[in-house]
Amino acid sequence: MSPLVCFGRHRFFLHWNRRLFFVLIFVIAILNVILFLFIFTYTSAKLVTLEDMSKHLVPARTNLELQYNKKIKLCDLMPTFVNSFMPYPNLTVSGSYLKLLQSKLNIELGGVWQPSECISQHHVAIIVPYRDRLSHLQIFIAYMHPFLQLQKLSYQIFIIEQSDKRPFNRGKLFNVGFTEAEKLSDFPCYIFHDVDLIPQNLYNVYGCTQLPRHMSSYIDVFDYKLPYDVIFGGAVAILKDQFLCANGFSNNFFGWGGEDDDFYNRVTRNGTRICRYEYSVSKYIMLSHKKEKPSEDRYFFLQTGGDRFKVDGLNSLKYSVLQIDKRPLYTRILVDL
Ligand code: UDP
Ligand code: MN
Numbered sequence: 001m002s003p004l005v006c007f008g009r010h011r012f013f014l015h016w017n018r019r020l021f022f023v024l025i026f027v028i029a030i031l032n033v034i035l036f037l038f039i040f041t042y043t044s045a046k047l048v049t050l051e052d053m054s055k056h057l058v059p060a061r062t063n064l065e066l067q068y069n070k071k072i073k074l075c076d077l078m079p080t081f082v083n084s085f086m087p088y089p090n091l092t093v094s095g096s097y098l099k100l101l102q103s104k105l106n107i108e109l110g111g112v113w114q115p116s117e118c119i120s121q122h123h124v125a126i127i128v129p130y131r132d133r134l135s136h137l138q139i140f141i142a143y144m145h146p147f148l149q150l151q152k153l154s155y156q157i158f159i160i161e162q163s164d165k166r167p168f169n170r171g172k173l174f175n176v177g178f179t180e181a182e183k184l185s186d187f188p189c190y191i192f193h194d195v196d197l198i199p200q201n202l203y204n205v206y207g208c209t210q211l212p213r214h215m216s217s218y219i220d221v222f223d224y225k226l227p228y229d230v231i232f233g234g235a236v237a238i239l240k241d242q243f244l245c246a247n248g249f250s251n252n253f254f255g256w257g258g259e260d261d262d263f264y265n266r267v268t269r270n271g272t273r274i275c276r277y278e279y280s281v282s283k284y285i286m287l288s289h290k291k292e293k294p295s296e297d298r299y300f301f302l303q304t305g306g307d308r309f310k311v312d313g314l315n316s317l318k319y320s321v322l323q324i325d326k327r328p329l330y331t332r333i334l335v336d337l
Contacts, residue, residue: 088285
C-alpha cells in the first residue's frame, strides 16, 4: 500500500468523523428543542378558550341527581350573555344598600343562593380570607352576588376572619374555610378568593374545571399582564378532591407572600397542570390598598415546602373557631389561628 493511499484513507475517515460529529450535534440540538417544547407544553398552564369552556367545566354530581329526582330542568353549565362585560363596581357601598340587596336578590341567611327556575350544575363554596378590610368586603359582596346569580350558580360565600394579631395567614385561613364549609354542605368545588378582586367578564364562570384553574390572571393594576407564568394567587378554582390531594395550603406562611407559589407546587407535584380562561374572560380589577410588607421567611418555607407538604396542611390544621355567624349576605367565621 502506498503512503499516498494510506494518507487518502486517513483523510476519508477524518472527513466522515467530522460529518458524524456535526450530525450528532444537530440531532442533540433537535432533541433539546423537542424536550423544551414538551416541557413547556406540559408544565405551563393550559389556556381554555371561550368556545372550549363548557367542555372543561365539571358539573356537580349531586345537583344532577337532584334534577333527576325533582324533574326540574337543568340550568346551562355555561350560560350565554348578550353583553358579558360588567360595569365598573360601585365603590361606595353602604350598609343600607346591602340590606336592600339581600331582599331584592332573595339571598338566604349566610349568603346562600341557588336559582329557582332551574337546577344549577354548579355547587360552589367561595372562601375569602379576611381581616380589617371592611370597605373592600362591602364592595366585593355587593358586586359578587348579582354576578354569581347571573351565572346561575348554587353557591355560598364564606368570610374567614383572622381574629388574632399575628401576621395575616392567607393559606391557613383557606384551610379553615374549607374545613368549616365541609361541615355545612357537600361542595364538590371550591373557589379561594381575595376580597379585593373583582371579575369583569360574566363568562368567567365561577365553577370548577377539570384542571385546577387560576382565575385572576389579568389584573388592571398589572396592566392586564400575567406577572409570571406559574402565578397561582388571587383567585383559584379547584375541585374538592384535588384540594384534598394537595393536602390544602401550607399552614406555615404567616405574613405576605409565598403561600400561593407553595400551593402551585402542591397542586402540580403529581404532574397535574393548571389552566386559565382566555385573556378577555379572566380580566379583574383589584381594589386599591397599600402593599403589605413581605414576610422574610417566605423563601425558606417555599424552598422546603416539598419536604413538608405531607405533614403540613389540612391534616395538621389546628385552630379555634370563636364565632360562626350566618349574616344576611355571607357566613362569617371568626377564627384564632
Ligand atoms: N387580607 C386581609 N387583610 C389583611 C391582609 C390580607 O383581608 O390585612 C386578605 C384579603 O382578602 C386580600 C388577600 O388577603 O385581598 C391578599 O392580601 P393582599 O391583597 O395584601 O395581597 P396582594 O394583593 O398584595 O397580593
Ligand atoms: Mn390585593
